[in-house]
Every structure is written in C-alpha cells, then in structure tokens.
Amino acid sequence: MTSATRAAPPAGSDRRAAASDGALETTRAFFRDATAIAEVELRKVARDPTEILTRAVQPTLWLLVFGQVFTRTRAIPTGSLSYLAFMAPGVLAQSVLFSAIFYGIAVIWERDLGIVQKLLVSPSPRASLVFGKAVSAGVRALTQGIIIMVLAYFLDVPLHLDPLRLAGLALAVLLGAALFSTFSFVIACLVKTRERFMGIGQVLTMPLFFASNAIYPITIMPHWLQIIARVNPLTYLVNALRALMVQGGTSPVGLPVDFAVLAVVFVLLIALGARLYPGIIQ
C-alpha cells in the first residue's frame, strides 16, 4: 500500500506506461485485460444458465433423429466409421458454429447500452477486449461439447476418452467457438444494427454448415462445392474434432494443419475486429 508508484495520480496507469521491459509488460496487460473481460462474461452466463440448456436441444435432435435415420439408409460413404460416428463431431462443430455466429449481437446491444463506450475509453488495447470476449465464447462452447459427448456416449458412438485427446478436443472446441464468435463480432461492427445483423447471421449459417464436411465427406461433393469447403474454416474444425473425438476418425490434412488454419484465421479476425470495434459507436 505504501509503494512509491502510488504517490501521484494516475498511479496505476503510469506504471503501465513506464514499465522498462515494454514488450513483456504489454503482453501481460493484454492477457490481464482479456481475462478480466472473459471473467465478467462468464459470470453473466453462470447467473443465467438457461441459455446453455436451450442450446443443447438442436444438436440432440440432429444426433437422435437425423443421425439415427441416415445410419440406417447407409446412403453416405463414411469408410470404416458408422454414419453416426462420422456425424457426431460434425454436430458438435455445428453446435459451436450456430451459437457463436449470433454472438456479435451482444456488441450491438452493449453499444446501445453504453458499455462499449466505457470499454473503448479505457487504455486497454482493443485487441485485448475482443480477445477476451472470444475466450468467453470459447469457454461457453465447452458446455455444449460436454453435452454432445455424453449424448454420443449413450448412442454407442465409439469415443476416444483418453485425457490427451479430450484436452485436444476441448482446445479445438474453444478455438472454433472463439473463431466464429469473432467472425460474428466483425460482422456486427460492420452492419451495426440488430435487424441487419440477424438477417446476415441467418444467411451465413446454413451455407457455412452445408459447405463443410460436417455431415458428409468432401469427396462426394460436386467440384465447385469442394473448393468452397476447402476454404471454409468449419471444415478444419470438423477435421480436428473427428480425429480427436471418435475411434477410427482421421483428419485428411492432419491435425497440425487443422489447428494451424484455425489459429491463423482466428488471429486475423481478432486483428480485424480490434480495428473495426471503435466504428460501431459512430
């Protein structure tokens, strides 16, 4: 309490500026601020967990109804995997995408309330604020992952349950949700109103989903769709989930490539989001 740095106002902020080891201090501040943002977002979810339960309804229907029926038809070639085992990771990816893609509406809401203005006048780097929100979206998606894993277990999907793969799976879910929520954030900053945002969100989700390998392999797609599927980040999320979640599941491009693609896209979106963030209040 008696440290010398507290002598003159504004003590706290001056210390941040005056740090001799600048880069390290900047990095530390970046993650501290991001953690602070993620923490309050998660507190809000914890206070109202109904959202988590309602989100479990859709994937349940996909697995129980769509998955069971298509397993019987054997219409889709999935190699050594049963169709249900093939699509379970796809349904997890879908559930991550569908909830993350509407995440951006929160920033429009916070703009109307005045919360964005408060955050933007703070000395926090914008990228740190955007990153913190992405992390909270990622952590929220983990609950969906758990629900879908439990469901898949009871449907006799042959799951990998060793700790290393489970950790990898959690990381992939976190990264995927963070990526698509930041994508949503970027869209919100561009369109700026709730009405336009909802419209665009609806328009984007289905194409992203169907132009991916979530519920059928890329190899059975027409050529033009294969091209789209190969640049769709969701495909790489599905690859990773499939290799980590089900026994016999593999990624056609290999896990390192999948994680690298997701990480690079995520970082680019964070940079773009940080740039566009101040524009939402104009």
Place this chain on the structure above:
Amino acid sequence: MNTAATDRFAIYTSELTRQFGQLTAVDHIDLRVPYGQIFGLLGANGAGKSTVIKMLTTLLSPTSGTAEVGGFDIIKSPGEVRRRIGYVSQLVSADGALTGYENLRLSAKLYGLTKAERDERIADALDFMGLADSAHKLVKTFSGGMIRRLELAQAMLHRPAILFLDEPTLGLDPVARRVVWDRLLDLRHDYGMTVLITTHDMEEAGELCDRLAIMHSGRIAAEGSPDELRHQVGPDATLDEVFAHFGAGTIDEGGRYRDVRNARRTASRLG
C-alpha cells in the same frame, strides 16, 4: 506535445471539426479549459456537444483540426489521453447484469490498478458514493441515482486528471441530481480534477460550472462565466434566457434521431 501555451490547459482544441456526410456537427471550434475548472458545454439537442466529447475522449476521430487533452494530442497519442481521462457517457454504461462491485473491479483491472490499489480504491469509492450496502446487488436493481453514482465511481478509480460527463443528471429526480452535483464538487475539491460536462439543464450549469460555452449548430455561440453570460443578455437575465438567446435553434434542428432516441432511453432506464 507540451508547449508553454497549452500547458495551462487541460483541454485545448484547434479548429476541431467533425462532419457526418453533409452535416457539419462540430465546426472549427477552439475550446480552452484550464486545469481545475468545471466547464459546462451547453446547447440544444444536435448542437454538437456529444460529438465534441466523443472526439476529446478519442471515441471519434475529427474530420479536421485536433485537440490536446491532458497535454497529449488526441490523434497522435490517443492511448496517453485515455490513461488521463474518465468518461461517463449519456447512456447507461454500468452493466446491469453485474453487481456494483463487479463493475468497479472490471474498470480497475482495465486501467491496470494493482490488487492492493484496486481493493482500497473500490472500498473508498463505494463508501464515498454511498453504495457500500448495495455493492453486491445486481446493477439492474439499482435506482437511477445509484447507477449514476456507480458510473462516476467507475470513471474515478484510476484518478483521472480530466473527467468528461455527458448529461450526467439526465432523467434523475431532483434529490438524486443534487447528490450527483455534491459528489462532483467533492471530487474537484479533493483531487483538483478538471471536469467537462454537457447539459441542457440551466440549473445544473449555474450551480456547478465555473465557465460555460454555449454551442449552436456546431459552433461556440458564447463563452464565459455564468454571470458574464447573464450580463451579456440583460441586467436581470436568467440562464434560461441566456440559453434561449445564444443556443436555441428553430424547431427543425431537433438533433439526430439516434441521439434523441438514446436520450429518451437513458431517461426511462434511470427514472
């Protein structure tokens, strides 16, 4: 850049201008606010007050011209400016889904206070604003006056040299309004803080401000102490008459739709 000329001023604008498409919201204004003053920026809806504040708080970039706030250029060193200012927007910026304490703690973290500073200042702020008993209640259960006091406490945690308040008492009842004024005068007394407020409440301007500038159509129509301005208009003029004389527009200048909508929303949520 600190020059001898700008050193005395907490806020020093040079031909500060902002256009929105065809509309010039702020038109080449030169504003000087010495350290330690409570300075009131008055004007009708749409006169440009909020746009000035947004530029000075680095939320909006000027179309041309610039300003120094706390000795730093808002365009060249926005980060330095942000470290030195506090801002309470016209909207309700406290997060209703969090408790009062959580709102304060988030601000303290974003301004880089250490844990010891954080605990001490949050406790002080809650006491000072009379919110200690409600600290752990959700802000959505707070009254309008409590929310404004909480926002003021949030904006003060890092001890800014300059505080910007956009319509700080909009939508508050007379008692709650008086409490906010008293707290502001205390803060100025305790910390020598410079305060820039916008208002169209003439009682507030007269009670609180050392100096006033009246904006009209993006320009400064008149500037001076409340008494000076009254004398310019007439021997027994009230500030309402001063405002009508310098700041009142015709009826078709009622401000942008979104500003009006936001003001009403704020008033209804605080009331």
